[in-house]
Amino acid sequence: MSLNVYLMPDYLTLLICIELQKRWPTTLVLLITPPPIDEEGRLRNPYVENPMGLPERTNEAAGAYAKACVDVAGECGGPVVDIWTKMQHISDWPRVCLSDGLHLTQSGNKIVFEEVVARLREEGISLETLLVDLPHIAEIDPNDPLKSFS
Template sequence: MMSKIKHIVWPQVILFGDSITQFSFQTNGWGAEITDKLARKCDVVNRGLSGYNTRWAKIVLPRLITSAISSHIAAVTVFFGANDCALEDKNPQQHIPLKEYSENLMEIAQYLASVGVPKEKVIFITPPPLHEADWKKQCVLKGCSLNRTNAGAGQYAQACVKSAGQCGAEVLDLWTLMQKDGQDFSVYLSDGLHLSEKGNQFVAQHLWRHLESRVNHLPFILPYWGDLDPKSPESSLLSDCPQGDPSATGGQH
């Protein structure tokens, strides 16, 4: 009997990025919030790689996303730039020239398309603004001088927006949104570069607006417990279409 049971394939949203993505599953993180919103509908997969730039990301991507899984992918976020924009003279290991950064982003989108993830499923995210005074404190603690600037991050954010347009992908421009109307963007950052709790909430809120249209059609996987026949649960739980009523998610106890 067990050999005849049909495996359930869960759709996936893949978060591909640097440390801001890797840390997104921490308590109150933006990735954790997106995951909670998609419970029983979609797996959210964290492929954040702390310290990585687009050069390294481009190389490793074929090891993470292949044509074997592409048909199950609902969306992919591509969130790089905070390391690429490091100053060449202060942090040459992570720095990527602006032109190459743009090219790398487009190559990432082209690769995704080549394995079956179309541009409509790709969401670029720009680096957030950098609060130089706070980040300088972190640099001093590590024995180095300020190795990024907000103006530099802005150049890479603009390049990300432009690359998204050329690729036909959507883009979430955090650098611009977090500084809109001259607001104090430092509240969105924990150390001048990485996100604070408020910053995580900001990203989750704005990213959901881009994700929602890509996932709102996904069914609630496996029936609501109240719809099961206690005398014959197998009839629902082992059916070929193990879907439930999304409106029942509020009563899962």
């Protein structure tokens, strides 16, 4: 029996996760899956001429990437927002979430925003808890602005 517990791609993923956590231990990396693809919408709105009538992207492929994203977050112990799954639970999601089968509508963008904000809150991050990197404009001395940044 082999002592290798992880397949090489999984092992490489873990090494990357460990290195990122060592370099930036206080940084939260939030992964976001790709959105679903509406293949019929892609056929109606092709980028280029499409004589074969096949979508250049498929929801199945987007789902595989979404699963990989969720799996990597799990391996790394980090948070993830699964937009691919979330959007498909919405009634008439292709019309509501996607303008051309690929790009997000205003509603689609709102869903992503709300999910990201909710996930960040679950991790204890909000506008109220963020550290300020720069001084407030009222605190900057107009005669010696650099002094305010030291």
